[in-house]
Amino acid sequence: MSDTKQNAVNKTTIPEQEVVLSLYRSEDKIYARHVSGFFTNWRWVMVWATQLFFYGVPWLQWDGRQAMLFDLEGMRFYVFGLIFHPQDLIYLAFLLIVSALSLFLFTAIAGRLWCGYTCPQTVYTEIYMWMEQKIEGDRIARMRLDDSKWNLNKITRKSLKQFAWIGFGLWTGVTFVGYFTPMRELVPSLLQFQAGGWETFWVCFYGFATYGNAGYMREQVCKYMCPYARFQSAMFDGDTMTVTYDETRGEPRGSRSKKAGENANGLGSCIDCSICVQVCPTGIDIRNGLQYECIGCGACIDACDDVMDKMGYAKGLIKYTTQNGMESRWSRQQMFARLLRPRVLIYTTILLIMIVGMGVGIYYKPDFRLDVLRDRSVMARYTNDGNIENVYNLKLENETEVARDYELKVTGLPTLAVHFSDNNSQQLKALKPFEKRNVIVEIQVPEAETRAGSHKIFFELTEIETKETIKEKSVFIVPSN
Amino acid sequence: MNDFVSGFWPIWISTITLGGIAFCVGLLIFASRVKVTLDSDNTNGHEWDGIKEMNNPLPMWWVGLFIITVIFGLAYLYLFPGLGTYDGKFGWTGVKQYEVEVAKNNEKIAPLYAKYAAMPVEDVAKIPEARDIGKRIFLNNCAACHGSDAKGSRGFPNLSDTDWLYGGSPERIKETITGGRMGMMPPMAAAVGNEEDVKNVANYVLSLSGSIHDSGRANAGKDKFVVCAACHGPEGKGNQMIGAPNLTDNIWLHGQGEAAIIKRIHEGKTNQMPAWQEKFSPEQIHLLTAYVWGLSNK
Numbered sequence: 001m002s003d004t005k006q007n008a009v010n011k012t013t014i015p016e017q018e019v020v021l022s023l024y025r026s027e028d029k030i031y032a033r034h035v036s037g038f039f040t041n042w043r044w045v046m047v048w049a050t051q052l053f054f055y056g057v058p059w060l061q062w063d064g065r066q067a068m069l070f071d072l073e074g075m076r077f078y079v080f081g082l083i084f085h086p087q088d089l090i091y092l093a094f095l096l097i098v099s100a101l102s103l104f105l106f107t108a109i110a111g112r113l114w115c116g117y118t119c120p121q122t123v124y125t126e127i128y129m130w131m132e133q134k135i136e137g138d139r140i141a142r143m144r145l146d147d148s149k150w151n152l153n154k155i156t157r158k159s160l161k162q163f164a165w166i167g168f169g170l171w172t173g174v175t176f177v178g179y180f181t182p183m184r185e186l187v188p189s190l191l192q193f194q195a196g197g198w199e200t201f202w203v204c205f206y207g208f209a210t211y212g213n214a215g216y217m218r219e220q221v222c223k224y225m226c227p228y229a230r231f232q233s234a235m236f237d238g239d240t241m242t243v244t245y246d247e248t249r250g251e252p253r254g255s256r257s258k259k260a261g262e263n264a265n266g267l268g269s270c271i272d273c274s275i276c277v278q279v280c281p282t283g284i285d286i287r288n289g290l291q292y293e294c295i296g297c298g299a300c301i302d303a304c305d306d307v308m309d310k311m312g313y314a315k316g317l318i319k320y321t322t323q324n325g326m327e328s329r330w331s332r333q334q335m336f337a338r339l340l341r342p343r344v345l346i347y348t349t350i351l352l353i354m355i356v357g358m359g360v361g362i363y364y365k366p367d368f369r370l371d372v373l374r375d376r377s378v379m380a381r382y383t384n385d386g387n388i389e390n391v392y393n394l395k396l397e398n399e400t401e402v403a404r405d406y407e408l409k410v411t412g413l414p415t416l417a418v419h420f421s422d423n424n425s426q427q428l429k430a431l432k433p434f435e436k437r438n439v440i441v442e443i444q445v446p447e448a449e450t451r452a453g454s455h456k457i458f459f460e461l462t463e464i465e466t467k468e469t470i471k472e473k474s475v476f477i478v479p480s481n
Numbered sequence: 482m483n484d485f486v487s488g489f490w491p492i493w494i495s496t497i498t499l500g501g502i503a504f505c506v507g508l509l510i511f512a513s514r515v516k517v518t519l520d521s522d523n524t525n526g527h528e529w530d531g532i533k534e535m536n537n538p539l540p541m542w543w544v545g546l547f548i549i550t551v552i553f554g555l556a557y558l559y560l561f562p563g564l565g566t567y568d569g570k571f572g573w574t575g576v577k578q579y580e581v582e583v584a585k586n587n588e589k590i591a592p593l594y595a596k597y598a599a600m601p602v603e604d605v606a607k608i609p610e611a612r613d614i615g616k617r618i619f620l621n622n623c624a625a626c627h628g629s630d631a632k633g634s635r636g637f638p639n640l641s642d643t644d645w646l647y648g649g650s651p652e653r654i655k656e657t658i659t660g661g662r663m664g665m666m667p668p669m670a671a672a673v674g675n676e677e678d679v680k681n682v683a684n685y686v687l688s689l690s691g692s693i694h695d696s697g698r699a700n701a702g703k704d705k706f707v708v709c710a711a712c713h714g715p716e717g718k719g720n721q722m723i724g725a726p727n728l729t730d731n732i733w734l735h736g737q738g739e740a741a742i743i744k745r746i747h748e749g750k751t752n753q754m755p756a757w758q759e760k761f762s763p764e765q766i767h768l769l770t771a772y773v774w775g776l777s778n779k
Contacts, residue, residue, distance in 0.1 A: 022514060023515060024538055027541070224543060375624070393620065421629070
C-alpha cells in the first residue's frame with residue numbers, strides 16, 4: 001500500500017483535543033449503488049454457478065437414492081457413486097487442505113478473489129441486494145424511502161421485501177437440510193407440517209442466518225467476523241493483483257466540466273464524482289489505498305470505467321494491478337510475467353500433488369474394510385494333531401449398497417492351514433449392504449516346521465466380484481518350550 | 482453429585498464465576514463513556530513501533546451479542562451445575578444423562594430380548610439372529626479369556642467341545658454365567674505321601690486317559706489315588722457338581738504330561754470364573770447361554 005497520502009494527512013495535524021466518546025457505535029447503513037460491468041457480470045456468473053449447484057444437487061438421484069446425501073444417523077456420506085464412512089476422514093482432511101491451498105494460491109495471484117466472487121456471504125448479499133433493488137429502487141430511492149414517513153407505499157415495499165427475503169432464506173434453509181435428510185421426503189413433510197423437530201429447527205436456523213447475514217449484517221460479517229480478512233495480508237506480496245486506484249494519474253482530484261479536458265487546471269483524471277464510494281459494498285473509499293475492508297469485488301472498477309468512458313478518458317483509473325506494477329508503471333505483460341514467482345509455483349505444485357493424491361486415493365479406495373485382531377488372551381495352542389494354533393478375529397465391513405462375497409488367503413509361513421470357527425467357511429459370503437461381521441479364523445502351523453518367536457503373516461481378503469484386495473499384516477506366535 | 486469436601490471451595494468458585502461476569506458487564510458500562518484525547522487524524526496518541534492506535538468503535542450489534550452471552554451465562558448457571566455445590570434447576574449430571582440414554586436404548590430393544598427370553602435355550606440357539614447377538618456379547622466380554630473361537634487356552638476351558646467341568650446343560654451354563662464359578666483343588670502332596678508316591682499317582686492319572694506313562698509307577702500309584710477319588714471319583718471321571726475335571730479324557734486344562742500333573746498335586750489350583758449377573762440382564766444371559774450351548778450342540 002502506498003502511504004504517501006497517509007503521510008500527507010499526518011503532516012497537517014490539528015492540536016489534540018479531549019473528547020468524550022463511546023467505544024461503541026451503531027454502524028451507518030450502506031446503500032450500495034447499482035453497478036454493471038465486466039467484473040459485476042463475472043460475479044453474477046459465479047452466483048449462478050454456485051447457487052445452481054447448491055439448490056440443484058439435492059434433487060439429483062443416483063441408483064435410487066439421493067446423489068449427494070450426508071446421512072448422519074447411518075454415519076455415511078453419499079457423494080454420487082462414492083460412499084464415505086467415518087474412517088475415511090483422511091479424505092475430508094485432504095479436501096480441506098486442497099481448499100486452503102486453493103485459497104492461498106488464488107489470494108497470492110489476485111487478492112481476494114474468493115471474497116469478491118464466490119464467498120457465500122458475497123453471493124447471498126448480492127442476491128438479497130438485487131431483491132432489495134428490484135422492490136425499493138436504487139441507492140437514492142432507498143435512502144428516501146428509509147427517511148420517509150410510514151405511508152402505504154413504504155409499507156407495501158418494505159413488507160414485499162421482507163416477504164421475498166424470508167421466503168428465499170427459508171428455501172435456502174430447506175435446501176441445506178436437504179443435504180442431510182432426503183430432499184424428496186423432506187419437502188412434502190415440511191409442507192404438511194410433519195417434519196421432525198430437528199429438521200424444522202435447522203431449516204429455520206439456517207434460513208434465519210441467511211436472512212440476517214445477507215439482508216442485514218452484510219459487510220459487517222467481512223469487517224468484524226471473518227478471520228480471513230485478518231490474515232489475508234500474510235498471503236499478499238508486491239506482485240499480487242489487487243484493486244488499486246492509480247494515484248499518480250488521478251490526483252489532484254477535482255470536478256470539472258466535460259469540455260475542460262482530462263488535465264485542465266492541473267487536475268488529475270479523478271473527477272471526484274464519488275461513485276466508486278457509492279457502489280462499494282463495504283462503504284470504503286478505494287482512493288485511500290488498499291484497506292482490509294476491501295473484499296476485492298471490483299465494483300469500483302466497473303463504476304469508474306463507466307465514468308471514464310462517459311468523460312472520454314482512458315479506462316483503468318481504478319484497476320486490478322500489482323503494487324510493483326503500479327510503482328514501476330509496468331504493462332500487463334510485465335505483471336503477468338511475475339506470475340511465475342516461487343510463491344505461486346510452490347502453492348501450485350503442492351496443490352497439484354494434493355489433488356492428484358486425493359484423486360488416486362479415492363479411485364483406489366477399496367469398498368470394504370478389514371481389521372485383523374489377533375486374540376491376545378490365547379497366545380498359542382497346541383492342537384491334538386501336533387499343530388500350533390493362533391486365533392484371529394477378522395472384523396469385516398461391506399461398505400457398498402449391494403450384497404458381497406469375499407475370499408481369504410493367508411500367506412507368510414510355508415505351511416499354514418486356515419480354519420474357520422464352527423467349520424463354517426460360509427462366513428465370508430453374502431454380506432448384506434453395510435453389514436459388519438466378525439469372522440473368527442484359526443491358523444494352524446505344524447509344530448516341527450517353525451522356530452519359536454513371532455512371524456509376520458498376511459491376510460489377503462479379496463472381493464470376488466471386483467477383485468479388490470486388502471492386505472493386512474498380523475503376527476503368528478510360536479511359543480518356546 | 483459434587484465432590485467438595487469443605488464449604489470453602491464452592492463459595493470460592495461461585496465468587497470467581499459470578500464476579501467474572503459482573504466485571505465484564507462493569508467494563509462494558511465503563512467503556513461506553515470514556516474520556517480520550519483524539520488527534521485530528523482519529524488516532525489517540527498511543528504508538529508502538531510506529532503503529533498508531535486509531536479510534537475504531539466497536540459496532541453496536543457486537544455489544545448486543547456480548548449482552549446476550551452474559552444473559553446466556555447466567556441462565557446456564559441457573560439451569561445447570563456450575564456454581565460449586567448448586568445442582569442447577571434441571572439437576573443434570575453426565576451420569577443421569579447416560580442412564581437415561583441406556584434406559585431409552587434398552588426400551589427399544591426390550592421387545593426383541595423379550596421374544597427370545599420367552600423361548601427355551603435350545604430353540605433360541607437355532608435362530609441365526611439370536612446367535613449373532615449372543616456372539617457379539619461373547620466377543621466383547623467372554624472372548625478375552627475363552628478366545629474368540631471359544632476354544633479357550635491353558636487355564637481357560639474350551640466351551641466348544643463336549644467336556645464340561647460343571648455340566649453342559651442350558652441350566653448349568655446359565656448358572657455358571659450368572660453366578661460365576663470357583664474351582665478349587667487343594668495341594669494334595671501331603672495326603673498322597675512322599676515324592677515317590679506323588680510321581681506314582683501322577684503316572685496313574687496319565688494311564689487313565691491312555692497317555693504316555695510308566696506302567697510300573699502307575700500300578701504303584703493306584704492305591705494312592707483314593708485320596709484323589711474323593712473329588713475326581715473312583716474312576717477319575719470327575720464330578721460336575723463341584724467342578725472336578727474328568728481325568729480320563731485327553732483334555733488338560735492346566736497342562737499335560739507328568740511334570741504338569743506333579744505340579745498340580747503339589748500346589749493345587751484355584752481357578753475362577755467371574756459372575757456376570759451385575760453386568761448382563763437376565764435376557765442377555767439367556768442369549769449368551771444359547772450361543773455357548775449352541776457351540777457344542779449343532
